[in-house]
Amino acid sequence: MEIRRAEQGAHSQFRRRLFHLPKARRMALPALSQLQGGPRVIQFENVSKVFPSPDGPVRALDGVTLQIAEGQFAAVRGKSGCGKSTLLHLAGAMALPTAGRVIVAGKDLQNLSPIERTRFRGQTIGFVFQMFHLLPYLNVLDNVLLAALPGQEATARKRGGDLLEKFGLAHRLKHRPDQLSVGERQRAAIARALVNGPKALLADEPTGNLDGESTAAVLAILSEFHRGGGTVLLATHDEAVATAANRALELRDGRLVT
Numbered sequence: 001m002e003i004r005r006a007e008q009g010a011h012s013q014f015r016r017r018l019f020h021l022p023k024a025r026r027m028a029l030p031a032l033s034q035l036q037g038g039p040r041v042i043q044f045e046n047v048s049k050v051f052p053s054p055d056g057p058v059r060a061l062d063g064v065t066l067q068i069a070e071g072q073f074a075a076v077r078g079k080s081g082c083g084k085s086t087l088l089h090l091a092g093a094m095a096l097p098t099a100g101r102v103i104v105a106g107k108d109l110q111n112l113s114p115i116e117r118t119r120f121r122g123q124t125i126g127f128v129f130q131m132f133h134l135l136p137y138l139n140v141l142d143n144v145l146l147a148a149l150p151g152q153e154a155t156a157r158k159r160g161g162d163l164l165e166k167f168g169l170a171h172r173l174k175h176r177p178d179q180l181s182v183g184e185r186q187r188a189a190i191a192r193a194l195v196n197g198p199k200a201l202l203a204d205e206p207t208g209n210l211d212g213e214s215t216a217a218v219l220a221i222l223s224e225f226h227r228g229g230g231t232v233l234l235a236t237h238d239e240a241v242a243t244a245a246n247r248a249l250e251l252r253d254g255r256l257v258t
């Protein structure tokens with residue numbers, strides 16, 4: 001954090017000095033977001049999400065403004081109920097905000113029809129859930145291939161097979177999820193999330209049901225995706241898990257505090 005603040009301070013001093021340069025030279029200089037890893041992949045502008053409930057409206061997110069640049073690995077921490085899942089669902093185009101704007105890979109999600117949003121999600125985002133959400137009656141390979149985009153089945157079959165092999169599941173392709181350990185289930189679910197070559201991986205408490213060894217394996221997979229240029233947004237209540245990321249965010253009662 002300290003380092004980031006120092007970097008930002010140095011950068012803004014640097015930009016202030018630039019205003020003594022001719023405009024043409026100023027324009028050629030990179031923006032801070034580019035120095036921090038490229039254009040923004042996820043952008044929240046004053047986003048709120050309110051759910052109706054029998055006890056009155058629940059403000060799950062309250063005026064969240066946030067930018068995640070391409071190639072960042074960010075962890076959003078916070079206690080149960082602080083809004084982590086809601087934030088990831090909005091970033092993953094699975095829900096729309098009550099107020100504010102969510103822009104993902106340059107697209108304002110509110111301007112897309114439900115069908116366009118589904119297609120966009122399939123092309124751009126991989127989502128990993130705490131409870132895996134594999135279909136119980138399909139084997140591992142079919143679970144992964146079910147996520148393939150229409151027209152991309154052959155590419156997905158190759159990529160999916162390669163991922164499952166890399167994740168140590170080559171001998172489990174025909175197994176149903178209930179025939180796997182929980183660590184294997186989560187690795188299969190990550191293969192499904194990566195099968196269309198997404199820009200960003202959103203992982204909601206992906207290690208919440210795993211033992212130490214499986215947690216390390218999952219974090220290693222997320223880190224490798226990040227090292228290959230992917231953007232990762234991980235939600236966790238576990239500080240040790242959050243250290244896998246290189247940017248820390250914290251939610252309290254629906255508000256971003258860091």
Ligand SMILES: Nc1ncnc2c1ncn2[C@@H]1O[C@H](COP(=O)(O)OP(=O)(O)O)[C@@H](O)[C@H]1O
Binds near residue numbers: 058059078080
């Ligand atoms: N579909 C929903 N309907 C009503 N309230 C909800 C719904 N989803 C989440 N909430 C509420 O919004 C708040 C934030 O939830 P959530 O984003 O799941 O938090 P976290 O993932 O940090 O545990 C909680 O108070 C939760 O009860």
Ligand SMILES: [Mg+2]
Binds near residue numbers: 084085086204205
């Ligand atoms: Mg949650």
